[in-house]
Amino acid sequence: MNDNPVMTINNYQASLAEGRAAPLDWWHSCAAQIERCEPEVKAWEALALEAPELDAELADKPLFGVPVGIKDIIETVDFPTGWGTDGYLQTSSSLVDASLVTLLRNQGALVMGKTVSTELAYFTPGKTCNPLDTSRTPGGSSSGSAAAVAAGMVPLAFGTQTAGSIIRPASYCGVFGFKPTFDTLSVAGVKSFASSLDTLGWFAGNIEDICTTFSALTRAPHIMAQDDLAGVRVGVHSLPGSLPLEDDVVQALAKAQMQLKKAGAELVPLPLDERYEALIDHQKVVMAYEASQALASEYSRLSDHMSHKLVELIEEGKEVSYLQYRDAMHAAASLRQALTAVFDAQVDVILAASATGEAPEGLESTGDSIYCRAWTLLGVPCLNLPLSAGKAGMPVGVQLIADRWQDQRLLEIASTLMAKERGVV
Amino acid sequence: MNDNPVMTINNYQASLAEGRAAPLDWWHSCAAQIERCEPEVKAWEALALEAPELDAELADKPLFGVPVGIKDIIETVDFPTGWGTDGYLQTSSSLVDASLVTLLRNQGALVMGKTVSTELAYFTPGKTCNPLDTSRTPGGSSSGSAAAVAAGMVPLAFGTQTAGSIIRPASYCGVFGFKPTFDTLSVAGVKSFASSLDTLGWFAGNIEDICTTFSALTRAPHIMAQDDLAGVRVGVHSLPGSLPLEDDVVQALAKAQMQLKKAGAELVPLPLDERYEALIDHQKVVMAYEASQALASEYSRLSDHMSHKLVELIEEGKEVSYLQYRDAMHAAASLRQALTAVFDAQVDVILAASATGEAPEGLESTGDSIYCRAWTLLGVPCLNLPLSAGKAGMPVGVQLIADRWQDQRLLEIASTLMAKERGVV
Numbered sequence: 001m002n003d004n005p006v007m008t009i010n011n012y013q014a015s016l017a018e019g020r021a022a023p024l025d026w027w028h029s030c031a032a033q034i035e036r037c038e039p040e041v042k043a044w045e046a047l048a049l050e051a052p053e054l055d056a057e058l059a060d061k062p063l064f065g066v067p068v069g070i071k072d073i074i075e076t077v078d079f080p081t082g083w084g085t086d087g088y089l090q091t092s093s094s095l096v097d098a099s100l101v102t103l104l105r106n107q108g109a110l111v112m113g114k115t116v117s118t119e120l121a122y123f124t125p126g127k128t129c130n131p132l133d134t135s136r137t138p139g140g141s142s143s144g145s146a147a148a149v150a151a152g153m154v155p156l157a158f159g160t161q162t163a164g165s166i167i168r169p170a171s172y173c174g175v176f177g178f179k180p181t182f183d184t185l186s187v188a189g190v191k192s193f194a195s196s197l198d199t200l201g202w203f204a205g206n207i208e209d210i211c212t213t214f215s216a217l218t219r220a221p222h223i224m225a226q227d228d229l230a231g232v233r234v235g236v237h238s239l240p241g242s243l244p245l246e247d248d249v250v251q252a253l254a255k256a257q258m259q260l261k262k263a264g265a266e267l268v269p270l271p272l273d274e275r276y277e278a279l280i281d282h283q284k285v286v287m288a289y290e291a292s293q294a295l296a297s298e299y300s301r302l303s304d305h306m307s308h309k310l311v312e313l314i315e316e317g318k319e320v321s322y323l324q325y326r327d328a329m330h331a332a333a334s335l336r337q338a339l340t341a342v343f344d345a346q347v348d349v350i351l352a353a354s355a356t357g358e359a360p361e362g363l364e365s366t367g368d369s370i371y372c373r374a375w376t377l378l379g380v381p382c383l384n385l386p387l388s389a390g391k392a393g394m395p396v397g398v399q400l401i402a403d404r405w406q407d408q409r410l411l412e413i414a415s416t417l418m419a420k421e422r423g424v425v
Numbered sequence: 426m427n428d429n430p431v432m433t434i435n436n437y438q439a440s441l442a443e444g445r446a447a448p449l450d451w452w453h454s455c456a457a458q459i460e461r462c463e464p465e466v467k468a469w470e471a472l473a474l475e476a477p478e479l480d481a482e483l484a485d486k487p488l489f490g491v492p493v494g495i496k497d498i499i500e501t502v503d504f505p506t507g508w509g510t511d512g513y514l515q516t517s518s519s520l521v522d523a524s525l526v527t528l529l530r531n532q533g534a535l536v537m538g539k540t541v542s543t544e545l546a547y548f549t550p551g552k553t554c555n556p557l558d559t560s561r562t563p564g565g566s567s568s569g570s571a572a573a574v575a576a577g578m579v580p581l582a583f584g585t586q587t588a589g590s591i592i593r594p595a596s597y598c599g600v601f602g603f604k605p606t607f608d609t610l611s612v613a614g615v616k617s618f619a620s621s622l623d624t625l626g627w628f629a630g631n632i633e634d635i636c637t638t639f640s641a642l643t644r645a646p647h648i649m650a651q652d653d654l655a656g657v658r659v660g661v662h663s664l665p666g667s668l669p670l671e672d673d674v675v676q677a678l679a680k681a682q683m684q685l686k687k688a689g690a691e692l693v694p695l696p697l698d699e700r701y702e703a704l705i706d707h708q709k710v711v712m713a714y715e716a717s718q719a720l721a722s723e724y725s726r727l728s729d730h731m732s733h734k735l736v737e738l739i740e741e742g743k744e745v746s747y748l749q750y751r752d753a754m755h756a757a758a759s760l761r762q763a764l765t766a767v768f769d770a771q772v773d774v775i776l777a778a779s780a781t782g783e784a785p786e787g788l789e790s791t792g793d794s795i796y797c798r799a800w801t802l803l804g805v806p807c808l809n810l811p812l813s814a815g816k817a818g819m820p821v822g823v824q825l826i827a828d829r830w831q832d833q834r835l836l837e838i839a840s841t842l843m844a845k846e847r848g849v850v
């Protein structure tokens with residue numbers, strides 16, 4: 001796993017400040033790594049082949065000189081955007097960058113290129129392989145971003161989650177993946193799929209970079225690991241027997257519980273089953289209905305080019321009635337309140353499965369997002385921790401989840417856990 | 426006012442079905458009216474000058490042959506999109522239509538052209554005049570859409586509301602304006618300004634067309650006026666003395682109360698003052714913060730071309746901290762719950778001011794959105810009813826507001842009220 005980082009963003013900034021590194025060093029080493037790995041991993045749709053010009057005025061910014069990957073459903077002025085469509089929908093260059101891209105550039109980050117997305121960020125895979133075993137999927141829809149970070153091609157890459165498109169690939173590729181509270185980052189310039197679900201997030205090889213990026217993009221205070229997790233209550237919810245769950249995941253959850261306990265946290269059993277299963281269904285209704293609207297024009301003009309899976313979802317969404325959609329949205333709002341009451345009274349964070357098991361073999365599917373759907377609909381912040389490996393030696397992650405807008409607390413708890421694991425604290 | 430329609434969408438469909446009208450009749454009569462009024466009103470950025478080709482397969486759709494106007498921050502494949510920027514940002518033609526435009530075309534509507542928006546849908550006015558008095562503002566940001574409907578140039582036009590951009594111009598121009606529950610229509614292809622506030626809605630000259638359009642776009646059941654408003658409880662909330670309110674509005678609210686009572690409704694006093702004022706401030710924080718993110722790229726590249734007002738808002742938003750934003754979003758979520766409790770226990774709809782008075786003189790300002798901000802942040806459906814006139818003879822509207830997802834009930838109550846007013850029921 002990548003929980004023992006060679007280099008963090010903060011270390012790099014310190015090296016620059018002390019003159020031990022040059023501002024394009026990281027860019028050059030990433031470019032070299034891309035040259036080595038990309039032919040096999042295929043994480044990129046478009047790449048900057050020449051070193052970028054640096055803006056010296058940004059030298060004191062927290063992401064100065066940090067190469068980043070941007071999922072190919074996010075618009076950029078200097079790269080084409082293919083929306084994961086293999087060219088049937090393609091924007092050669094956008095008038096303006098997506099909001100996120102501007103925020104990143106303003107913080108000194110260097111856009112290395114556009115990473116592979118599944119088709120319009122739904123389930124039909126792109127060309128990317130899992131860098132830990134190229135016969136396996138990296139997960140999706142943010143396939144290229146997860147794989148690029150896992151292969152060390154960039155320290156930081158951005159994706160979106162509408163069902164399980166950040167947490168699942170992070171789990172499969174053994175990296176940290178963070179989906180902040182819904183509405184934390186503007187989705188201006190991001191292809192809309194389901195507007196009440198689409199959430200921008202990012203991948204990194206270590207928790208510190210996840211936290212640095214959060215503070216850089218939101219200007220929230222710097223997040224520090226605490227001495228231990230004393231006083232932290234972690235909700236452990238048993239999963240409904242009806243849902244698929246491999247032994248590898250049961251063991252990863254057990255291991256995480258042990259690690260949390262060892263770090264001082266208190267484990268609190270949380271019976272969430274029935275409501276949890278209802279949320280999964282509501283998420284499907286909301287996603288299908290909203291996607292059928294958001295992609296109405298693409299469907300009208302280009303459905304002949306679309307994959308069968310995507311056409312099926314849009315047509316399913318066209319059959320969802322306004323009343324069904326309204327009821328699912330209403331139920332989601334009620335359950336958000338109910339969950340807030342659980343967080344207020346009982347727990348600080350919840351521990352949950354990130355995926356159903358190790359990355360599946362083959363590239364024809366990006367795996368199952370079932371353990372992410374409910375949390376995405378609730379809009380809560382979710383963080384994949386790459387803490388375990390499964391029978392085949394592939395990573396198996398777990399998620400920590402907090403209430404909406406408790407992102408800082410969640411990241412602080414995760415930082416403390418990782419510091420204890422590394423023996424730093 | 427336009428509460429005595431000559432022609433409704435349903436009447437037109439009946440005429441077509443009975444062979445008393447041809448499918449392009451309405452288009453031609455609108456084109457003729459545009460030719461007469463447009464030189465003075467200036468409601469359009471782009472117009473279709475030739476009659477469109479009709480798709481006979483859509484002949485049984487509810488909006489077949491209905492000419493519509495589309496606000497110029499909404500993308501279309503067959504018109505340029507200027508985003509209200511007077512050309513400093515311009516998309517010559519989009520790859521795909523905005524979701525809304527596809528939904529409209531699929532229901533048989535004919536896009537007549539793009540209507541004038543304020544700059545990026547904020548406060549800096551475009552060229553449009555109020556058709557009832559061209560020395561006055563039509564309101565904004567959906568200036569052209571409100572004016573085009575008021576001048577009879579199209580029966581139906583679409584806009585967006587982030588603060589008060591539908592309800593206020595509807596009030597100033599004396600037309601019906603409807604902002605449905607947040608998330609009812611996908612904003613894919615609409616310029617993002619503040620993603621947790623931006624809401625698509627529409628203007629029409631009569632309540633029936635507002636309802637027909639709602640059912641056509643959502644596939645919700647047809648909305649029927651009831652015999653009377655017996656059993657309907659209307660919340661009447663006194664306005665804080667600190668907020669501006671002209672006698673014209675006090676009188677319009679008193680008249681609406683009388684009309685509602687005459688139709689059988691029960692009036693229920695609702696003391697909302699303090700929370701209402703807090704919401705106005707939260708809306709400003711959320712809008713500024715989100716706009717500074719959503720328009721980050723435009724600001725970086727084009728701030729020299731931007732109006733002073735827009736630059737000011739973006740720079741204000743850059744000073745809003747993540748914690749302030751988080752707290753405003755959190756407060757809004759709590760107040761949504763509190764309002765739902767009020768609706769559940771006490772009232773079916775709330776009656777409120779649409780604007781501070783008649784349309785102000787001059788075109789340099791689009792007026793004050795203060796009476797819309799709180800409701801927009803709450804995401805509730807709002808409907809402007811053009812029921813009164815002020816001292817200068819200009820329209821003064823009032824809003825009816827329901828809880829989220831109670832759009833059908835709201836429209837049913839308004840339909841009943843208007844039918845009673847016309848003596849139809």
